Amino acid sequence: MRYPKLRELKEAVTSLLTPAYTTKYPGVEHVPFEKFRGKPVVDNENCVGCETCANVCPPHAITFTDDPVKKSRTIRRDYGKCIFCGQCQDHCITGKGVILSDKIFDMASFDRAQAVEFQEKELLICKNCGAVITTREHLQFIHRKIGPKAFSSVLNLNVLNEKLKLSEDKDVDVEIRDDLKRKDMFNILCPNCLRLVLVKYL
Ligand code: SF4
Ligand code: SF4
Incomplete structure (x- = not known):
């Protein structure tokens, strides 16, 4: 019992003497580390609405609704469900349709609707x-x-x-x-x- 207590005491003293690992955000601006996986940012010009990212998104944060009458596909991206895994970026068929930002990370809000984005794409119908x-x-x-x-x-x-x-x-x-x-x-x-x-x- 004696040795573990000493080890914990050593840990406590070391922690007191080393600088804090956490940042002082939001008081001080936070600069994420390299290759940080932040918000998936869609480039509508390079997104062709193919459905691939929806199929690989683990929490189903990306969904598609097709309206054959209006010949329109609505893509819904709910960043409230996003786990920032980067699968959508890795599997994007154009390679540029969606890229995880290494700067945008603060997406907290009181309104869930603010975390949802939509895109519209024209459908080809038989x-x-x-x-x-x-x-x-x-x-x-x-x-x-x-x-x-x-x-x-x-x-x-x-x-x-x-x-x-x-x-x-x-x-x-x-x-x-x-x-x-x-x-x-x-x-x-x-x-x-x-x-x-x-x-x-x-
Ligand atoms: S980063 Fe992961 S969880 Fe978030 S939208 Fe892309 S595939 Fe889905
Ligand atoms: S982001 Fe990429 S994978 Fe997703 S619908 Fe657009 S083109 Fe397809």
Whole structure:
């Protein structure tokens, strides 16, 4: 019993003589250490709304809601739930969509709503079955990433056609009526509907 008491006494004296480990924040400005993982900061220009970060976020702080009618995806990031693990940054497909700040750490507030951020992204919807394909920016990102190989996908080709608007008519949309037909393979279709057309008319 004697030795442990002496050891504790030595610890107490050492602690009294060494400077405090904690900082005097908020009285004194706190400078976080290098590679500190603070608030995940989203760069909307480089975020394509692909869903990857939501799938890897351990506490489900990132969620997505798709509205096929409005063709819109709402991304909700709740930093009240965030554990600052950095998984969203590590798995971001563009590498620049979200980066943990090494300076922003003080996010305490009395209102939980202040810790929530939203983004809106345009969705691509299958013109036959109405299924959500992905966001337009996500598909464009894949285009840029894989270059001409992207055109091996009919969907990519069709999205490019839509963008080029080669027809002088303002509305180049062709409505899908009475089931899928061969011509519809050049429409914006989800992989399931596209497979149906291709298998039927091969
Ligand atoms: S840092 Fe971790 S917990 Fe926070 S949003 Fe990113 S993945 Fe989710
Ligand atoms: S993984 Fe990156 S690009 Fe995809 S939604 Fe998250 S932040 Fe945006």
